[in-house]
Amino acid sequence: MANSSPSTGRFAQVALGLALVAALAAVPLVAPRAVTQDLFGILTLLVLAMNWNMLAGFAGLVSVGQQAFVGIGAYFMFAAVILWGMDPLVGVLIGGLAAMVFAVPMAFFAFRLHGAYFAIGTWVVADIARLLAGQWKALGGGTGTSLPKGTTKDMFGVQWVKDVLDVSSAAAADAVTYWLALVMAVAMLVASYVFLRSRMGLGLQAIRDNMQAARSVGVDPTRLKAAVFLLTAFGTGLCGALIFIQITRVTPDAAFSVLDWTAFVIFVVVIGGIGTLPGPIVGVIVFYILQRLLADYGTVYLIVLGLIGIAIMLFARRGLWGLFTDRTGIDPFPLRHRPPAAPKS
Numbered sequence: 001m002a003n004s005s006p007s008t009g010r011f012a013q014v015a016l017g018l019a020l021v022a023a024l025a026a027v028p029l030v031a032p033r034a035v036t037q038d039l040f041g042i043l044t045l046l047v048l049a050m051n052w053n054m055l056a057g058f059a060g061l062v063s064v065g066q067q068a069f070v071g072i073g074a075y076f077m078f079a080a081v082i083l084w085g086m087d088p089l090v091g092v093l094i095g096g097l098a099a100m101v102f103a104v105p106m107a108f109f110a111f112r113l114h115g116a117y118f119a120i121g122t123w124v125v126a127d128i129a130r131l132l133a134g135q136w137k138a139l140g141g142g143t144g145t146s147l148p149k150g151t152t153k154d155m156f157g158v159q160w161v162k163d164v165l166d167v168s169s170a171a172a173a174d175a176v177t178y179w180l181a182l183v184m185a186v187a188m189l190v191a192s193y194v195f196l197r198s199r200m201g202l203g204l205q206a207i208r209d210n211m212q213a214a215r216s217v218g219v220d221p222t223r224l225k226a227a228v229f230l231l232t233a234f235g236t237g238l239c240g241a242l243i244f245i246q247i248t249r250v251t252p253d254a255a256f257s258v259l260d261w262t263a264f265v266i267f268v269v270v271i272g273g274i275g276t277l278p279g280p281i282v283g284v285i286v287f288y289i290l291q292r293l294l295a296d297y298g299t300v301y302l303i304v305l306g307l308i309g310i311a312i313m314l315f316a317r318r319g320l321w322g323l324f325t326d327r328t329g330i331d332p333f334p335l336r337h338r339p340p341a342a343p344k345s
Contacts, residue, residue, distance in 0.1 A: 028175035043181035047239040049268040049280035050188045051232040057275035059228045060208035065122030068129045069099040071255035073237030074244035092241040099237020130256035144251030271312045273319025277333040282321045
């Protein structure tokens, strides 16, 4: 009987999580198109935030060049559609793979830097990628290009959704991209939890906390960090490609925007709770609320975001989620392993 309570609580958490995912999946069926589009933006920002949190919060690699992977994912998705005649959803996969390939030489140079130099190095490499994208004449060069008219309407699955839901092609395309964003977010959350609870995940957190101690117990910091860097590049590239299917137009400045794809992502993770799994979820909700409340105030909006970020870093370094767990002891995603029970005499 003593063990029934924790298992019952875990079952209730899983059931609640599945119910929430089911409710989110039903949004395109019952809500206006504008709600689906808003939630798509929230989910894609969440995916970007979870990837950056894995990199900075758990691997200790504070990158400010994640916009490189968003941009590369977007550009290669456009190349797959416009130049190679592929379905946009295939282009999303190609965009993710292209971002991961680009991360290999980026890691080769960036991993020779540490701390602030690593952060600056990733930013510089991302800006080089932006300049190179501006030279891709087949995709419009510096002015960018748009997806051919009707591309999203012909996307795989759109016609089926249109027939089943009896909606317009545009609404069906929104539903398909929304469901993909939801799948990405859930998959990233579950995969992160499973990985961080594994031996490799514990090794990664040990590297973040004390690299020399991690080496002494047989953990290879370089190999593990490189693996995380490549995988988060893949996830970020996938998400970037999906975002620009919805936007339907790509330019170097938009695709490689440090504000949209890195600064806002860092803000989300910091206020939610860096190094915690629920932190990005809390952060993206707070960010969306602030965005809605302050969007009409121009630069004041950015100033308020900055002040909130500074206040969180000064007075709640583990973010809002860390503050909540410290006060309540509630954590639906515990990453610490319990010590084995003492043997009975």
